[in-house]
Amino acid sequence: MTAARFPSALKSTMPEIAISGPIQTGNDIFVAHFSSTGLAGLDFPKPAAHGRIEFRTSSDKLQQDWMALTRAALEAILAGRKPRKLPPFDWSQGTVFQQSVWRALLKIAPGETMSYSEIAREIGRPRAVRAVGGACGANPIPVLVPCHRVLAANKRLGGFSGGLEWKRRLLEVEGVTVQ
DNA sequence: CCACGGTGGTAGA
DNA sequence: TCTACCACCGTGG
Numbered sequence: 001m002t003a004a005r006f007p008s009a010l011k012s013t014m015p016e017i018a019i020s021g022p023i024q025t026g027n028d029i030f031v032a033h034f035s036s037t038g039l040a041g042l043d044f045p046k047p048a049a050h051g052r053i054e055f056r057t058s059s060d061k062l063q064q065d066w067m068a069l070t071r072a073a074l075e076a077i078l079a080g081r082k083p084r085k086l087p088p089f090d091w092s093q094g095t096v097f098q099q100s101v102w103r104a105l106l107k108i109a110p111g112e113t114m115s116y117s118e119i120a121r122e123i124g125r126p127r128a129v130r131a132v133g134g135a136c137g138a139n140p141i142p143v144l145v146p147c148h149r150v151l152a153a154n155k156r157l158g159g160f161s162g163g164l165e166w167k168r169r170l171l172e173v174e175g176v177t178v179q
Numbered sequence: 180c181c182a183c184g185g186t187g188g189t190a191g192a
Numbered sequence: 193t194c195t196a197c198c199a200c201c202g203t204g205g
Contacts, residue, residue: 097188116200120187131188133199138189152200159199167199 021055023071025078030143031055032070034063038088039070041140044162073144080173082110089141097128101135108149111174115153137161143170151178 023030033041058064066087073083091099100123108114114122116136120129136147142162148170152158157178160167171178 095188120200125187127185128187130186130198130200134188134197135199137199147199150199153202157199161199164199 021057021067023067023074025075030074032067034058034066035090035092037092038090039066039141039144040090040093042070042074042142042144044142044166070144077110077143077146077170078173080110080175083144086144089145091140093140094135094138097125097131098135098138101132102139102141102145105136105139105145105147105150108146110146110149111176113149113151113155113171113176115151116158117153119150133159142166146170149174149176155179 020031020033023032028045030045031043032039033043069085069087073086076083089102091102094102101119104119104122116132117126117129119132119136120126123132125131132150136150137159139145139147139161142148148160148167150158155178157164157167168178
């Protein structure tokens with residue numbers, strides 16, 4: 001059994017998407033995906049997707065609570081505030097390394113930033129700087145897991161898989177100006 | 180500004 | 193296992 005030696009073997013159990021649903025804030029419609037253990041993914045609004053997405057709904061009370069928590073947390077962060085409570089996250093798709101990075105991201109408060117190398121130091125892998133960038137890019141729950149608060153050294157913007165416009169906007173509402 | 184080398188995790192073959 | 197990616201970073205022109 002090689003699973004223990006290769007963290008990526010964790011990916012063998014994909015979370016089944018139990019429900020997914022829209023979260024509208026202003027003009028933007030995010031889509032949240034939930035498995036049986038929590039929030040597994042959050043998609044940025046897709047311009048053309050409005051009439052085309054089919055949502056699976058659930059009458060499960062717990063999952064409806066998660067949806068409400070997700071909506072409230074998203075609205076809070078988009079307004080530059082710290083969310084009161086977060087839904088449980090299903091990080092089962094992530095490797096051990098990625099999960100350690102994502103855990104570190106949750107400790108960055110709104111309005112604060114860290115560099116990729118600071119994150120690397122924080123998780124005890126000071127030379128894995130580039131890999132931290134990769135893990136941020138693989139974050140399935142942007143905004144709530146605030147990978148937008150990670151900047152390149154010298155306070156440059158760095159990258160963002162959801163599009164740099166979103167990174168700028170998220171930082172701006174938190175009072176962070178870049179460059 | 181640019182080039183480059185040192186990095187380490189990941190996916191795909 | 194091998195290899196080719198990379199949301200990096202420091203140093204050197």
